[in-house]
Amino acid sequence: MQSNKHFLVLLFILLGNLLILRAQEDPIIPLPIKPLQDSITAPLIPANILNDSIAVDSVAADTVRGKKPLLLDKIKYKAKDYVKLSQKDNKIYLYDEAEIYYQDTELKAGVIVMDYVKNEVYAGRLRDSTGTYTQLPFFKQGSNEVRPDSIRFNFDTQKALIWNSRSEQQAGLGKLGSDAMKVYAEMTKKENDSVYFLSEGKLTTSKDTVDPDYYIRIRKAKFVPKQKIIAGYSNLYIVDVPTPIALPFAYFPLSQGREGGLIFPTFGNDPQRGYFIQNGGYYIPIGDIADIALTGDYYTNGSYGFRAATRYRKRYKFNGGINISYENLIRSQKGFDDFSRTSNYNIRIQHTQDPKASPYSRFSASVNLGSSQFFTNSLNQVNRSNTQTNTFASSISYSKTFPAYPSVNTSLTLTHSQNSRTQAISMSLPTFQASMERIFPLAKRDGIKKGILQNINFQYDVNAQNSITTTEEDFFTSKMFEDARVGARHRIPIGTNFKVAKYLSVSLNGNYEDVWTLETINRRFDQDEQTVVTDTIAGFDRFNRYSMGASIGTVLYGTFNRGEDKKIQAIRHTIRPSISYNYSPSFEKFYETYTDGEDNEVQYTPFETSIYGRPSLSRGNSIGFAIQNTLEAKVRDKDSTVLEPRKVQILSNLSFSTNYNFEADSLKLSPVNVSGATQIIKNVPINFSATLDPYAIDNNGRRINTFNIKNGGGLFRLTSARLNTGFRLDSEMFKKGGKKDKEDSKDRDPDYSANPFELKGARDGEFQFDREERETDDEVNNPLYANEIPWDMRITYVATYNNSNRQNEITNHSIMFNGNVKLTPKWEVGVTSGYDIKNKGFADTRFAFKRDLDSFRLSFDWTPFGRFERWYFFIGIKANILSDLKWENRSQPFRSVR
Structure with a gap:
């Protein structure tokens, strides 16, 4: 009763000024009633109603504390049309764009009725002249928002009744992301700030909450905002049509954080392995920086597979992920001729360090290793895109820089390369590299370097590795280390450069290498066995080699001006000719001899197994010629207001190179290598290369020491050529x-x-x-x-030619293409394919059909022919929180490679 009195006085004071204003507009007409004195004395207005703080009882003698008022703050309200106080009904009426604010509670509606005796408020809609409801109530308490048709709320108990409520909750697991879940209910009872009870509710992620294309109907449910919905019998409705997808009870997580949960599997049937479930498992968050998803497959014939995928990320430190997959596939049944068992695995690791973590050290990893036939044999649809992978490559490296002068960069790397066709594996476990920055010993460190002496510089670098070559059969066994080779190479390059006659650039260089090895060989002829025996000798040994060279070059320009009134105003030709000389001595001292069965001396080097090559037995003495050309034009712009001409690259590169070997007994002139690039057609880069041989060949196809022109041919003989280009087309290019x-x-x-x-x-x-x-007139096209139908296409064309032995053969002539056509804003068709023009056959061809169904996603993936012929159909809800509501089907998998 005390609280009702305080509330009544508060409302009288807040409405006092408004009533006075209304009285000025509408004067009160006195009634002919004689006033009588009321026998009940009204209490005085307590001051605490008008203030934010609560006053203390002035009666000190009262030992019983008074009841704390329930209204702890001011109530603010307003309305566009009018505010009406009814003392008879003990209510206040707010009409048209009415608003009430009390502490963290906010209420907006077309009409609001306040009962200041019961401390209740009612909010509803307005109906316009056409009968349409407008100004639906908006209720917000804290961060919870509800948009109902009408609401009844009690300020004392904080309870409410809500009709046709609509609210939106951000929901989703950490692994799956976050989605907006719309919650609708015909009747909602608000028990307190965190618990709601729903009756006849709908859950959906559809954008259209009035007429959703799908929803989950729940009869009764307990709703905890931002946490969960616990419902009784629930079933799925699509376009207001009930489906047999139902549950006797349901739990919907609405938390925005990372929580563990089940990953719903995919069901299907395989003719050879029976019924199966795929990709089912459990998601587990680990702390704040990592998570793990454990999934697996099971087939009724006993085949199975499992995967563990984890991701981790620490801001400004590192991020990465680890994926481990294993599959044990059984075909047919034991006792049948076609029975087989295949075990495959794949390991993928990716780790990246943030550059901000450490400026002078860095650790990174990229690992992809496993069974060569893992992707081609796998029955899981998620591995479909990797069936064309022919090479697995891995690299794990740690690098560190020592910045003090002279700075040194070091790195330790483990590499792995695996060919899925030959099953050959090459590894380096590990490779150590260190390099020192370039030093100019005869020049000041910060000064300008001029002349031959001040430009003298040298470096130092070392490379050491343990190289292993093995096969997939011996991988992870002791046999893989039997052919391991260990070695190191130290290198000191020295060089300088200077100008001659102002326009000629001259450079001198030298290189010294010292190669270390832990294994050499010894060869001898066994008289008894009449064969050459090669013995491997373990132990440290070394050899060195060195070389020197010089080069001179310049730049020549030539411009042909045609006049500013021409479309092509000028053509500029840039030529960069260069001549180089290289010399390296013979290292016969590192060679030994043995006598074969015919008393012939045979030379060999004990360092044949060195991973850094062997010392050269022949002397190198050659001169090289190279010329590089660029050709560009100045073209007048189509726009007459643009004064400056455009630069157009006619030839971005056209290079010729060859060398002449003074030490060779014959065929001293090497073939001329030609390479070039142009983009004379806009957005169509064209690259080409060719090899021109000046020597002729005999009837057996062997080169002879006779120039081709003297043998009745041309100056050069085209032995090989290559042309490749790639470009993109789209609908925008063809608009009129x-x-x-x-x-x-x-x-x-x-x-x-x-x-x-x-x-x-x-x-x-x-x-x-x-x-x-x-x-429109005739000029409008x-x-x-x-x-207009948007589309795009990317085309790659490759052609190679070989004529080294008069075969005059096109060895490769193919075109690859992929594109997409957007038939409608929601229909998209894509194709990826290629055609081998030489062999007259298509490459792996794949069609993809996608349909945006608003809340649903539909896709159809089809490979109509080839080794991986199959089809796959999927339809499911887009929202990650309900992504398990899906249906997918696929054809019989392609035949496994045994």
């Missing part, structure tokens, strides 16, 4: 009039449209058809189709 013309037309008429059915608002994802007919 171009972008510029359309922009000019729009400037003349804001409502102009070259296509009366043009799609508008595509950037915002909203498509509206403008079907207004327009009067109307497209053939009413709607």
